[in-house]
Amino acid sequence: MLENIALIREVHNHTPVRIAQEEAKVYLNKINRIDLGLKRPHQCNEVEVFYIMIIRALMTNEKNIVILNPLAILKNIEFLAIAMRNLAILNETKNIIILENEINRFHYEGMLVFQ
Numbered sequence: 001m002l003e004n005i006a007l008i009r010e011v012h013n014h015t016p017v018r019i020a021q022e023e024a025k026v027y028l029n030k031i032n033r034i035d036l037g038l039k040r041p042h043q044c045n046e047v048e049v050f051y052i053m054i055i056r057a058l059m060t061n062e063k064n065i066v067i068l069n070p071l072a073i074l075k076n077i078e079f080l081a082i083a084m085r086n087l088a089i090l091n092e093t094k095n096i097i098i099l100e101n102e103i104n105r106f107h108y109e110g111m112l113v114f115q
Contacts (some may be wrong), residue, residue, distance in 0.1 A: 001039050001048075002028075002037030003021070004019055004041070005024035005028075005037075005052060005056050006021040007020075009059050024055065027055045027090055030089050030090055031086040033048070036048055036051060046079065050083050054092070064088050064096075064097045065094050065097070066098075066099065067096065067097070070098060
């Protein structure tokens with residue numbers, strides 16, 4: 001997965017492979033998950049995939065990251081709590097917006113919604 005994460009910097013910023021992979025390792029080290037760099041996608045569980053997605057987003061030049069329906073990715077609310085703690089560790093410079101539509105749908109169920 002290290003190559004997968006680093007690819008963002010390599011393609012969009014023309015960063016050399018070695019430097020891009022070192023940047024990816026820094027993020028993985030922050031959450032004590034350097035082991036993810038050695039895994040393939042089919043070997044990752046839902047939390048690990050979430051971390052990879054977030055780190056890839058952090059490697060972009062975008063200032064805002066929007067996470068839509070995190071419960072669709074992290075089916076277990078306990079995983080979500082752990083992932084959110086690690087998200088706080090990872091994030092230093094981005095605005096992260098989390099939109100969980102399922103929770104909102106239950107909250108506003110039966111109300112008239114304008115589109």
